[in-house]
Amino acid sequence: MKVLLAILVSFLVSMPAFAVTSIKAEVNGMVCAFCAKGIEKKLKALPEGQGTYVDLKSRVVVLELKDGLDVSLEKFTKIIKDAGYSVRKVGKVEQSAAEIKEEVAKGAK
Numbered sequence: 462m463k464v465l466l467a468i469l470v471s472f473l474v475s476m477p478a479f480a481v482t483s484i485k486a487e488v489n490g491m492v493c494a495f496c497a498k499g500i501e502k503k504l505k506a507l508p509e510g511q512g513t514y515v516d517l518k519s520r521v522v523v524l525e526l527k528d529g530l531d532v533s534l535e536k537f538t539k540i541i542k543d544a545g546y547s548v549r550k551v552g553k554v555e556q557s558a559a560e561i562k563e564e565v566a567k568g569a570k
Contacts, residue, residue: 486550488541504524
């Protein structure tokens with residue numbers, strides 16, 4: 462029994478943690494809190510999303526995706542462009558919106 466338990470624990474410890482996928486973009490043109498809130502509102506309306514983060518100072522926009530759901534980079538970029546802003550860089554990252562927010566906050570210090 463102890464051997465079986467040891468094998469099970471060893472298996473669980475060696476399993477990779479589930480990675481959260483987010484779409485992260487660097488956005489130009491956001492100059493006020495109203496701008497940031499507008500983008501955040503549009504992203505929160507997406508059923509595939511479970512969290513957002515918009516940082517005006519660093520010009521970072523993040524959409525955290527729900528497990529098993531996806532939003533194309535093209536659709537994400539179109540939402541931002543249709544709101545009147547340009548996207549400098551966009552990509553998917555294996556981080557939550559909260560992790561990115563913490564990372565941005567550390568970089569601002």
